[in-house]
Structures are given as C-alpha cells and as structure tokens.
Amino acid sequence: MGSLRGRDVISILDFSRDELLALFERADRAFNEARAKPLRDKVLALAFFEPSTRTRLSFEVAMKRLGGETIGFSSEEGTSVAKGETFADTIRMLDAYADAIVVRHKYEGSALYAAEIAEHPVINAGDGRQHHPTQAMIDLYTVYKLFGAVDGLTYGVLGDLRYARAANSFVLGLTLFRPEKVYLISPPQLRAREETKEVLRARSVRFEEVERLEDVLEELDVLYVVRIQRERFPDPAEYERVRGSYRVTRRLVESKAKPSLKILHPLPRVDELDPRLDETPYAAYFLQARLGVPLRMALLLEIMGA
C-alpha cells in the first residue's frame, strides 16, 4: 500500500528519510511484486521535452514490468508543441489520457507547473539545472545497497555543481541523512549554488568546497561525478574556459583512493571519467544505472498502486 499514493515528485526534499528507506526496501522486492502485474490497468505518460536515455527507458521498462502501459514522446518535434501548442495544454492532454505523468524539460520549475495543472501525480525527470529527484533516489539507493547505509560516509561530489541537476539533487538528498562530511569539488567557475549550500547549512551537514580531487580523494567513501552541462551554459565561451577542467583517471584513483571507494555517475559521461575505471571494483555507475529500474518500479507502485 503506497504511502506516497497520489503524491507529486518534484524535489528530493519533498521526501523524508523514512519514506526513502521504505522505498529502498520496496525496490529490493520490486521484481517479486511485479509478477502479479499490479499496474496492469494503469497508463504512465512520458513527456520528455529534453533528451534522455536512461531515465525515459527505465521508467518505460519499470512500468511495463509492472503490467502497465506507457504513452508519450521523447522530443518536442513529433508533438503539437512544434505547431505552437503550449506546455500547459500538452500537460492537460496527457493528464486526460494517463494516470501519472513523467516530465523532463529544460526550464526550471516546469515540473512544478505541470503538477499545478495536472490532477494526476507528476514526476519530475529533470527541470533545467534544478532538480532530478528520481535520479537522487537511485543514487542514494545505490549507496545503501553498497554500504548498507547512507549515514556516516564521506562523500565527494565532483564536477559542474553549478548546472548539474543530478549533482544538486544528490547533495540535497544527502541532507536527509547524516553523512560524515560532504566535499563539493569543482573548478571555481562551477561551484555549487548558494541555495544548495543554504540547505546544507540549515541541516547542519558538514561540508567543504575544494577545487582539486587530489586533495581529498583519500578521505572519500563515495565519489559522485557529473559531466559539464554544456547545454546549460548561456555563453559558449564560458563553456570553452572550463571544458576538460576535471578528469578522474584510473591512475589517480589507484594511487590515492581507499580500496573500498565507490564511484557513482548518473551518466552520460563525456571525458570526465576514465573508461579504464570500468573494470575496477571502484566503478559503481553501471550498477547505479541498473538499479534505476527496481527503484522506479517501487516509486510507481507507491504512487499508483492500489
């Protein structure tokens, strides 16, 4: 019985620690629950106004495994948005056809706006640089699976902390737990936004901003890496100044990290994460991508289940 029944999913901060832990336990059982096809009379709308591989396909496969159906689109081109239809009208139509709506859009606040329009629950699959709550759920679930807990660990979050919504939501998600310490690691131009740091302060999470991974790598239990979000830079020259400014190499990790370090990345990666790390025990990003399916199954069951 979903305690999140009917709820919108806009920010990871909409959830409590206990709700997330219950969700993780349900994700552990999700494939078993799926056998009864519990969402067989439900339809999930996938409204992807921005590119996606993992998020869209894992929502789709999660819904199908639960016996439900999906409708939707993966770009504006094939829809009436291309003819000038508004975002609001598009959401109204999906609300009329489906039992819940997953939305990804380049504008901040678009999922919240959709939730105000739609009667059915809206799940934010990324709104501009702001939030990506289901990614944060997957990331925290991955840590929980690997370490048995989210509390008590030292985290490094490396990369474009200014524009990457996945990093932002992960850091906000950590504030629901009790991490030992959080290092925000980025070049000066890509520092975490003030509003994110405000939440860390308000929730008394120990954190420090540093520029070089080398300086803190040996302390870390979890290293979370994100790519530079090129498409969010208002000025291409600004992007050129920071491109390639950080890179996690196998050599660096093997020379400095704890043997138990786990590296997470929401993917896609560009050049910031050495593919030669893939076959090492440090790499947790493919596991993380796989866990997107059971986690999203659990979330759909909570929100739409009987």
Ligand code: NCD
């Ligand atoms: C992320 C996103 O779209 O914010 N991708 C994802 O959902 N796994 C990360 C990114 O694009 O860098």
